[in-house]
Amino acid sequence: MSNLIKLNGHTASVAEDEWLLVSLPASEAEERKQAGKVVLFKLTGENTVTNKQIANTVIPTTGKVIVPLSVFIARKAVLQARISKGEIGVWLSTHEVLEHLIKSQPDLNGLPMMAIHVERFADGRIFSLGTLLRTRYGYQNELRAFGDVLRDQLYFLKRSGFTSFQIRADRSAEDALASLNDFSVPYQGAVDEPQPVFQRYNRAV
Amino acid sequence: MYKYDEIDQTIVDERVAQYRDQTRRFLAGELTEDEFRPLRLQNGLYIQRYAPMLRIAVPYGMLSSKQLHKLGDIASKYDKGYGHFSTRQNLQLNWPTVEDSPDILAELATVEMHAIQTSGNCIRNITTDQFAGVAPDEIIDPRAIAEILRQWSTFHPEFALLPRKFKIAVSGTKHDRAVVQAHDIGMEFYTDAQGKMAIRVWVGGGLGRTPILGSVIREHLEWQHALTYCEAIIRVYNLHGRRDNIYKARVKILVKALGIDEFKKQVEAEWAHLKGAPNTITETELTRVSQHFETMPYETLPRHDAGFDTTLVSNPAFAAWVKRCVHPHKMAGYRAVTLSLKPHGKAPGDASSKQMWAVADLAEQYSFAELRVSHEQNLILADVKLADLFALWEKARANGLATPNIGLLTDIICCPGGDFCSLANAKSIPIAEAIQMQFDNLDYLHDIGDIEINISGCMNGCGHHSVGHIGILGVDKDSSEWYQVSIGGKQGNDASLGTVIGPSFAAEEMPRVIQKLIDVYIAERMPEEHFIDTVRRLGIAPFKANVYTKEGAAA
Structure with a gap:
């Protein structure tokens, strides 16, 4: 049973998934930690993925696959024919840098699928990444959230430009559908409705 | 003040429905505590030391009489009959239940109120000057x-x-x-x-x-x-x-x-x-x-009111209150009034339901049915006629709201501290109360003059201790409660952060410590010089020396 919600215009439904997600193999390198927690190196620009991991990533030879950003960048030449056929999507973690993707793939609409992995549902970077992909880089195709995706964040994800949601496996996607419509009138402009309320309505005093 | 239209009302109503369902799912075990936490926090609900705490938003500190009346009702119906006004101009209830919280939000929505984003990792309540719109020094409202x-x-x-x-x-x-x-x-x-x-x-x-x-x-x-x-x-x-x-x-x-x-x-x-x-x-x-914040329908009044001037001379208690609790107003014949929530020996910022109802009525009668909450944790009636001040004072006094200590040593900013808050290292309210009792002499307080004491029960700093002229911070040392003292902090255009004077103190030492700091100020001050300016002129050394001098050693 699929646990994927897809938006089609204003209607959402649980849909079958035609994409296969490709993960990186586990890292052998020791994770750098600070105060017991994994440090994300975005500020210093250090890579979190090793060349060995990239080389060892197994990509199925047929069908539609979503590959990690680092693998996409490093192995793009080999994947080129399949990219042209629309069989390759790309996924990013929330700490990864969009500019790296743009440098490798200036026309994002050459990709039929982009996905962002959110490790903890409380990591709100996913909302800025979605917003930037849609508004700054003009990405128009499917944008998917996966990982720790729970119903109470769906409304924000939708407003930030996401159009499909892989609900965490232990939760019901059917139940989650309702939360996409928690609010009927947003105040501020965002991706799904760029105009703020004061531009959409004539609000009398 | 701002009045909701259908859109604003729809948004708060939909929020109540959303939160009611989230709470239902949590209580039914469909949401884990970790998953529910950010949801309830963004509706102002903390799980505290003894009970949950609900923080209700008071956007930029503005309230109508109707809203304050409702807050009094809610505190009486769902809590123990009182609430705590916070340094973020919000109102906190200390004893609601998780199960009741959706109903409380539904009641708030009937008076255009909510608890949206009063906590959690999001944009919080916007705060401002409690005298916005009436202050003579205001450039822009x-x-x-x-x-x-x-x-x-x-x-x-x-x-x-x-x-x-x-x-x-x-x-x-x-x-x-x-x-x-x-x-x-x-x-x-x-x-x-x-x-x-x-x-x-x-x-x-x-x-x-x-x-x-x-x-x-x-x-x-x-x-x-x-x-x-x-x-x-x-x-x-x-x-x-x-x-x-x-x-x-x-x-x-x-x-x-x-x-x-x-x-x-x-x-x-x-x-x-x-x-x-x-x-x-x-x-x-x-x-x-x-247009929602347009000037009130003020009357054209003379600058002076004969009755007010006479009472001021004949009634020293009233005069003392006017000196501390009545503030200038941009309109002739009007004043802004601070109702003190800092009576000596009571938790700073606390108001009973009865007091909330009384203030709601006073605002209705004397101040266009509106009031404000200050970040110093007092309530303000912003538009009172000079001629009404005496009647207002008598009624405020009858309700314990007229302590003439605004800006004085006992007008202490204080977080709820270890009596309520699970983050706190130490209690803060009993320290405030003990200091208030040590200085429970109005003539002496007026002589000490303008000074701000801010107390936080932990380094999260809800009591703004780091910008207090005297800042008191609760710290945990070997699982017991100690208090670190700093001086020289200040809010305002020339803001500064205080400097810690030295090792921390036990709770029972605190009134004496404050006394010793004040003694140095009284001895060293120049004419018209406030405590903070004496500290800035002399540095912390003389204060430190006096506080840490052993009792009985050379004076």
Whole structure:
């Protein structure tokens, strides 16, 4: 049973998934930690993925696959024919840098699928990444959230430009559908409705 | 004040429904505590030491009589008959139940109130000067922009889960009373050389564990861009702020790590894309919202009132109250009045339901049915006629709301502390009460004059201890409660952070410590010099010496 919600215009439904997600193999390198927690190196620009991991990533030879950003960048030449056929999507973690993707793939609409992995549902970077992909880089195709995706964040994800949601496996996607419509009138402009309320309505005093 | 239209009402009603279902799922075991936490926090519900605490939003501190009356009802029906006004101009209930919290929100929605984003890692309640709109030194009334910011920040999808809390303050006066430098973003409104409303934008201030005063990121921002510029700042923060350590997650840490110049460069680069976007504020919207804050229907009154002048001379108790609790007003014949929530020996900022009802009635009778909450945790009636002051005083006094101590030593800013809060290292309310009792002599208090004592029960700093003239911070030493004392902090345009005087003290020593600090001031002060200025002139050394002198040693 699929646990994927897809938006089609204003209607959402649980849909079958035609994409296969490709993960990186586990890292052998020791994770750098600070105060017991994994440090994300975005500020210093250090890579979190090793060349060995990239080389060892197994990509199925047929069908539609979503590959990690680092693998996409490093192995793009080999994947080129399949990219042209629309069989390759790309996924990013929330700490990864969009500019790296743009440098490798200036026309994002050459990709039929982009996905962002959110490790903890409380990591709100996913909302800025979605917003930037849609508004700054003009990405128009499917944008998917996966990982720790729970119903109470769906409304924000939708407003930030996401159009499909892989609900965490232990939760019901059917139940989650309702939360996409928690609010009927947003105040501020965002991706799904760029105009703020004061531009959409004539609000009398 | 701002009145909801159908859209505003729909949003709070839908919020109640959403939260009711979230609470139902939590109680049914469908949501884990970890998953429910950010949801309940963004509705103001904390799970506290003894019971949950519900923080109700009072946007930029404005309340109507009807709303305060309802708050009194709610405190009586769902709590133990009192509430606590906080330094964020909000109201906290200390004893509600999780099960009741959706019903409380539903009751709030009937009077255009809510608890949206009063906690959690999101944009919090916008705060401002409690005298906005009536202060003689006001250049621009910031409340319309504050309301526009409130609407924009409500469920802003991109900023729904920031690395940490995010506080915005706005101010439009010559003398800052909104502590803009101690906020994540501070917006200081002024009139520019072209005669247009402009904003000086501060960023990266904050109290808490690492108190830092903000830096100016932009000297001149046209008001139309208030929202998009905030979006640029918060986007840079959302993407780059630390999420691995909650003590280093505020924007102030990012600003410090990058340096204000680099941070500004990134923000300006972001803003280049956002400038002129649809969230740019229009003239029409500013006009629409401003109409809600239009000048009250004031009467034309003479500057003086004979009856008031006579009573002032004949009644010293009334005169003492007027001296401390009555403030100038831009309109002739009117005054703003602070109703003190700091009676000696009571928890600072607490008000009983009965007092809330009484203040609601007083506001209705004497001040156009509106009032404000100050970040010093008092209630303000902003528009009282001179001729009504005596009658108001008598009624306020009968309700324990007329302690003439505003701005004096016993007008202590104090967080709920270890009596209620599960974050606290130490109790703060009993310290405040003990200090108030030590100085329970009005003549002496008036002689000491203007001074601010701020108490926080932990380094999160809800009691703003780092900007107190005397700051008291509860610390945990070997599992017992100790208090670290700093002096020389100050809020306002010339804000500064206090300096710790030395090793911490046990609770029972605190009244004596404060006494010794005051003794140095009394001995050393120049004519008309306030405590803070004496500290700034002399430095901490003489104060430190007196406090740490052994009893009985050479004087």
